Amino acid sequence: MIETIGILGGGQLGRMLTLEAKRMGYRVVTLEPLPNSPCGQVADEQIVAAYDDLRAIGELGARSDIVTYEFENIPLGSVRALEAERRLVRPSGDVLRIAQDRMLEKTFVRDAGCSVAPFAGVTDAAALARAMREIGFPAVLKTVRGGYDGKGQWIVRDEAAAQAGFAEANGSALIYERFVPFDLEVSIICARGTDGSSIAFPITENRHDRGVLSTTIVPARVSDVVAQRVRWVAQTIGERLGIVGAYCIEFFVLGDDVYVNEIAPRVHNSGHYSLDATQVSQYEAHVRAICDLPLIEPRLFQPAAMQNILGSGMGDHLAGIADLLIDPGLKLHVYGKRHAALRRKMAHFTVLASTVEDALARAETGRAKLSWTDLRSPSLAR
Numbered sequence: 020m021i022e023t024i025g026i027l028g029g030g031q032l033g034r035m036l037t038l039e040a041k042r043m044g045y046r047v048v049t050l051e052p053l054p055n056s057p058c059g060q061v062a063d064e065q066i067v068a069a070y071d072d073l074r075a076i077g078e079l080g081a082r083s084d085i086v087t088y089e090f091e092n093i094p095l096g097s098v099r100a101l102e103a104e105r106r107l108v109r110p111s112g113d114v115l116r117i118a119q120d121r122m123l124e125k126t127f128v129r130d131a132g133c134s135v136a137p138f139a140g141v142t143d144a145a146a147l148a149r150a151m152r153e154i155g156f157p158a159v160l161k162t163v164r165g166g167y168d169g170k171g172q173w174i175v176r177d178e179a180a181a182q183a184g185f186a187e188a189n190g191s192a193l194i195y196e197r198f199v200p201f202d203l204e205v206s207i208i209c210a211r212g213t214d215g216s217s218i219a220f221p222i223t224e225n226r227h228d229r230g231v232l233s234t235t236i237v238p239a240r241v242s243d244v245v246a247q248r249v250r251w252v253a254q255t256i257g258e259r260l261g262i263v264g265a266y267c268i269e270f271f272v273l274g275d276d277v278y279v280n281e282i283a284p285r286v287h288n289s290g291h292y293s294l295d296a297t298q299v300s301q302y303e304a305h306v307r308a309i310c311d312l313p314l315i316e317p318r319l320f321q322p323a324a325m326q327n328i329l330g331s332g333m334g335d336h337l338a339g340i341a342d343l344l345i346d347p348g349l350k351l352h353v354y355g356k357r358h359a360a361l362r363r364k365m366a367h368f369t370v371l372a373s374t375v376e377d378a379l380a381r382a383e384t385g386r387a388k389l390s391w392t393d394l395r396s397p398s399l400a401r
C-alpha cells in the first residue's frame with residue numbers, strides 16, 4: 020500500500036504535486052539540495068542533500084513507498100540506485116535515461132514514427148562541420164544534457180554563430196537541430212497507469228519569452244488534423260516508453276505538421292492551468308497514475324490562460340496583487356521563493372473566461388498590473 024510519496028526535486032512543480040497528494044491523503048517526503056524549497060515548505064518531511072548523495076537518496080527510498088521526480092535533470096545513477104534496492108520509482112529510470120538526453124530522446128521519437136526536426140549529434144569540430152553542411156541554417160545548437168528554459172541553447176544563423184556556440188559550450192556534447200519556423204508551439208499532458216490505461220488533457224498553446232514559457236492558452240487554437248496528430252504522437256510515445264505517471268510532450272506546429280520538441284516525463288509548467296480549469300489536475304493525475312488509482316478523463320470547465328510571473332531582479336516584493344485579484348475569474352499561485360532573481364519562475368495565475376481570446380486579454384491585463392519592487396529601498400519601489 021502506498022502511504023508516503025518521495026519526490027526528487029523541490030521546485031514549484033513538486034510543491035503543487037505535494038499539495039494535491041496531501042489533499043488526497045498521502046504523506047510526502049522531498050529531497051532537494053537547498054533548505055526551505057517551495058516543495059519542502061509544504062511536504063511532511065524534507066531531506067536536504069545533493070541529488071547524487073546516494074546515502075540521502077537511500078534515505079528517501081527508505082522513508083517512501085514510491086519515489087517520483089519533478090524535473091528530469093536528476094542524476095540517472097540516483098534513480099538506478101533506488102531501483103537496485105527494489106524501491107518503486109515511477110516513471111522508471113529507463114524513461115528518465117531517454118528524456119534527459121536530447122540525442123536519445125530525438126532518436127527515440129523518430130524511431131517511433133513521429134516527426135522531429137532534422138538533427139545531428141555534435142561532439143567535435145568535424146561533426147559540427149558535417150551538421151552545418153547537412154542540416155543547414157538557421158539551426159539551434161543545444162546541450163544534449165542538462166539544458167532547460169532555453170539555457171544551454173544557441174540559435175545559429177551562420178557558420179560563425181555556430182562556431183561561437185560550439186566554443187561557448189566548452190566541450191559539452193551538443194545536438195544541432197534545424198530551426199523550425201513554427202506557426203505556434205503546443206503541448207499535451209497525458210498520464211498513463213501501470214495497466215496501460217491513459218488519459219490526455221486538452222492541448223495547450225504555449226508562448227515563450229526567450230526560451231522560458233510565459234503564457235499557456237487552453238484549448239489550443241489548432242485544426243482537427245493537428246489535434247489528432249498531437250494526440251496520436253502523445254499516445255504512441257507514452258506506450259513505447261511504457262511510462263507510468265504524468266508526462267508532457269511539446270510540439271512545434273507548422274501548417275498541419277507537428278514536430279516533437281521535447282518529452283518531459285513529469286508534470287509540466289504548461290499544465291498549471293489544470294489546477295483551476297479542469298476537474299482533475301495534472302498533479303492529481305500523476306498521483307493517481309503512480310499510486311495505481313483510476314485515471315479519469317479531464318474535463319475543461321472553461322477556456323483558460325495561464326500566465327507565468329517571472330522575477331525581474333529588481334526586488335523580491337510582488338506589487339499589484341490587490342489590483343490583480345479584482346478579476347473574479349482569476350486564481351493566483353505563489354511558490355514561496357524568497358528571491359525574485361531575473362527570469363526566475365516565482366508565481367503564476369490562471370484566468371477562466373468564455374473564450375480563449377478573453378482569457379488571454381485578461382491575463383495580459385493582469386500581468387501589466389504586477390511589478391517587482393524592493394521594499395527595503397523606497398527609491399526603487401516604482
Ligand code: AMP
Nearest residue numbers: 136159168169196197198199227230281
Ligand atoms: P527547449 O529547451 O528545447 O524546449 O527549447 C526552448 C524553446 O526554444 C522552444 O520552446 C522554442 O521556442 C525554441 N526552440 C528550440 N528548438 C527549436 C527549433 N528546433 N526550432 C525552433 N525553435 C526552437
